[in-house]
Amino acid sequence: MNKILTFCLLLFSFAAISQNRTWVGGSGAWDVAANWSPASVPTPVNHVIISGPTSIPQLMGSVTVNNLTMSGGAKLDLNSDTLTVTSSASITTIAGLMTKTGAFNGVMLAGRFTINNAEFTDIELEKIGGLAVSSTVNGATIFNGNAIITNNSTPTAPFNIGNSGVSAIVFNGPATFNRNNATINIAGLGSVTFHDKTTLNVIGAGNVYNLANQGTVVFNDTVFINSAVGGNINIGNTGGITTINAPGAIQTNTGYSGGVINITNLTQNGTASNGPISPATLRVTTSTFGGNFSSLTNSIDFSMSTFSRVNSFEAGVMVVDSCDFSAAGGSTTFTKSATGQVNWPGSNIFHGNFVFNRNITGIVNLANAGGNTFLGDVLINNNVGNSNFFLLSGAGFTSFFHGDIEIQGLTGINFGPGKMEIAGTGTRMFSALPLFTHNIDTIIMNADSSVFELLSDVQIRGQLTLSDGIISSASSQLRLLDNATVVGGADSSHVDGAMIKIGDDAFVFPIGDNGYYAPLSISAPLNVTDTYFAQYYKQNPLLGGYPPANTGLNIDHVSVKEYWAIAGGLSPLVITLSWDYRSGGVTNPIDLRVVQWNGIQWADMGNGAWTGTPASGTISTSGVLIMGPPIYLTLASSTALPENPLPIELLTFTARPDEDKVLLEWTTATETDNDYFTIERSKDGRQFEAIAQVPGAGNSTTSLDYALTDENPLIGQSYYRLRQTDYNGEFSFSNMESVFMNQTAGGDIQYFPNPVSGVLQIYTAKGAQLRLLNAFGQQVATAIEAGEGHWQLDTTHLPHGMYVLQAGHGNQLESYKVVVKD
Structure with a gap:
């Protein structure tokens, strides 16, 4: 009987303790018993119910309850205190009503939150305890002021914000999220909008942040990501969309290191800078960043994304595929500073300058499955002692280069089996320091009549394709290896x-000079190691020291227009020369001869075979020539004039600024039936107009000098050439000369030639301060005034490469690029 009585008393006592406490006090203090029904202040085992729009309890200190239910538009004043709900906190409104329930000015801890259509002001929500069930914030919930949401659940259970498809969560003030080994999901299916700064803190490395899984996240200000323990952040991984509007960006304010950051379907509409961030791995897919971006990681993996401005990425392992860089200006720099391989699928576009720093060993492949397009300059710093840098790594894939290519570092690089196409407009250069040889499989010259100047040696293993534009090797060696071929x-x-x-x-050597193509062919050598050098000179052989007047047996007259040089090898060769309009007139190919300078005169090497017509064709020596030291060859005739006249007589043609005019000067060695010269001028080097005509001497065997001044030159870059016309109406063109004329302003400057191999001539305002700087910003030369507004700067003591001419005029300081060549 006593046991039964004791059990009943205990049961009655438990029921009394665990019963609900319902707020009936309107607006009043939490700790007043009369405000509750039954009339006692809730204890940690009670389920608290607050309902109705007039219910506004106010905490008078920290409180703990078992469960909390708020509904019907009720409010709760935390009064800067802490409300702990050890089990579940349910905060909702009556169905259909929005943003009625409110809690503000304090902290609410709960084992589980179920929040729907609520409104908070200055609130901190923290999931705690051991309930392994998810917490949710859904509906049209609004957070005003500062909001802090922490998932500190043990065992771990996620905190979901905007998890349902009909959710539209809004944070009007700064929002801070703290993830301590438990997942936080934001916009799983719904939408979440942040109107102020947002901070994502990783406190424990376990589990992840998931943003915009299948929903939508909008940041209207900067989102800060912070971690000292790693941990992962996933943005848009399963189809969701994230937008960062101005002035927003992705940044860190306490640092981010370790872990993995995955970014998919993110668009940054502003121009604020992103980073620097330092996760262990950074993956970016189908995203667009309008501002600068910088990161320092172990691994990056970018695909189908746009990085619009200045970018700097440092990692050991790199994968970059089908991305667009720096379309809005600036450069993009990649630095390999950790172990691992760089394997880019390729198909990327770099609108600005591209820099790759290889500071540690490991293969670098930049075009495994598609070529890249470089619209600006390319700088490769290969700072390790091997050549495993494959800028053109994928066989058969073409990368396009529109600017200068510069290779720096400890050794040359092996570009790989891909193709290099020189494209675009304007003169561009290939340079390297130190002067190592660099191996390229295929070069395609398709540069819109532009010049690709080699300032460092290049070896081609596969093919040289000449479609459009000139390759200048005046300052280097262009070598084609065994079995390499030429097209075009x-x-x-x-x-x-x-x-x-x-x-x-x-x-067939595809050589030329001053815009004239003059191929030279050799028969097959006997040895795979035989090495032959060839060059064409579009000038009178007299200028090379080989007088055309010194003719050998059976030779009537020798070309005064052109000659070739060939040297090297151990095998005797049959040499084949070419002719066309540039050669000055072939009328009888049967009487044409190949002649060789023997140190005294031009000796007959015969006419072994010829092809073509008098307008154009080829002629071979009648036997083999012994190779070794350089030999000089040109065309000659065995019969007297007028057969095969070969009449070109121009020695030099120059154009240079003379104050506000352009001075044109030319010299002829001989003239045959020369009626007149026409001076032609062009703005673009293609479409020329006649600006003056100067009578020729008719026939002359002595050197003659001519000069003309263009009184009204074009402003900016312009081009000049001579058109020489004979009595019979036939004509030929000189080489083309370029001149740059500035408008007459105090800070304007003119300088030429550029590239320069001797003295740089400079014209600018009186009193200018001029100096030449190297790549390290060190002054290496000073200009000397040669006359009023005229300076001269000696570069003969400088190694070839790129320098900066710095010109000071009053408070103005301008910089100009100068190339010094050997």
Whole structure:
């Protein structure tokens, strides 16, 4: 009987303790018993119910309850205190009503939150305790003022904000999220909008942040990500969309290191800078960043994304595929500073300058499955002692280069089996320091009549394709290895300068000079190691020290227009020269001869075979020539004039600024039936107009000098050439000369030639301060005034490369690019 009585008393006592406490006090203090029904202040085992729009309890200190239910538009004044709900806190409104329930000015801790259509002001929500069930914030919930949401659940259970498809969560003030080994999901299916700054803190490395899984997140200000323990952040991984509007960006205010950040379907509409951030891995897919971006990671993986401005990425492992960089201006820099391989699928576009710093070993492949397009300059700093840097890593794929290419570092690089196409407009350069040889499989010259100047040696293993534009090798060696081939060749596209072929292949050297294509062919050498050098000179052989007047047996007259040089190898060769309009007139190919300078005179090497017509064709030596030291060859005639006149007589043609005018000067060695010269001028180097005509001497065997001044030159870049016309109406063109004329302003400057191999002539305002700086910003030369407004700067003591001419005029300081060549 006593046991039964005791059990009943205990049961009655438990029921009394665990019963509900319902607020009936209107607006009043929490700790007043009369405000509750039954009339006692809630204890930690009670379920508290607050309902109705007139219910506004106010905490008078920290409180703990078992469960909390708020509904019907009730409010709760936390009064800067803490309300702990050890089990579940349900905060909702009556169905259909929005933003009625409110809690503000304090902290609410709960084992589980179920929040729907609520409104908070200055609130901190923290999931605690051991309930392994999710917390949710859904509906049209609004957070005003400062909001802090923390998931400190143990065992771990996620905190979901905007998890339902009909949710539209809004944070009007600063929002801070703290994830301590438990997941926080934001916009799983619904939408979440942040109107102020947002902070995502990783306190424990376990579990993840998931943003915009299948929903929508909008940041209207900066989002800060912070972690010292790693941890992952996923943005848009399963199809959601994230937007960062101005002035927003992704940044850190206490640092982010370790972990993985995955970003998908994110668009930054402003121009604020992103980073620097330092996760272990950074993955970006189908995203757009309108501002600068910088990161320092172990691994990056970018695909189908846009990085619009200045970018700097540092990692060991890199994958970059089908991305667009710096379209809004600036440069993009990649730095390999950790172990691992760089394997880019490729198909990327770089609108600004591209820089790659290789500071640690590991293969670098930049175009495994598609070529890249470089619209600006390319700088490769290969700061390790091997050549495993493959800018063109994928066989058969073409990368396009529209600017200068510069290779720096400890060794040359092996570009790889891909193709390099030189495209776009304007002169561009290939340079390297130190002067190592760099290996390229295929070069395609397709540069819209522009010049690709080699300032460092290049070896081609596969093919040289000449479609449009000139390759200038005046300051370097262009070598084609055994079995390498050439496609194309024309006045508009050839090699201007020295060219080398190695191997046992019959070969046509696609060489020319001053815009004239003049191929030279050799028969097949006997040895795969034979190395032959060839160059064409579009000038009177007299200028090279080989007088055309010194003719050998059976030779009547020798061309005064052109000659070739060839040297090297151990095999005797049959040499084949070419002719066309540039050669000055072939009328009888049967009487045409190849002649060789033997140190005294031009000796007959015969006419072994000829092809073509009098307008254009080829002629071969009648036997093999012994190779070794350089030999000089040109065309000659065995019969007297007028057969095969070969009449060109121009020695030099120059154009240079003379104050506000342009001075044009030219010299002829001889003249045959020369009626007149026409001076032609062009703005673009293509469309020329006649501006003056000067009578020729008719026939002359002595050197004659001519001069003319263009009194009204074009402002900016312009081009000049001579058109020489004979009595019979036939004509030929000189080389083209360029001049740059500035408008007459105090800070304007003119300087030429550029590239320069001797003295740089400078014209600018009186009293200017001029100096030349190297790549390290060190002054290496000072200009000396040679006259009023005229300075001279000696570069003969400088190694070739790129320098900066700095010109000071009063408070103005301008910089100009100058290239010094050998």
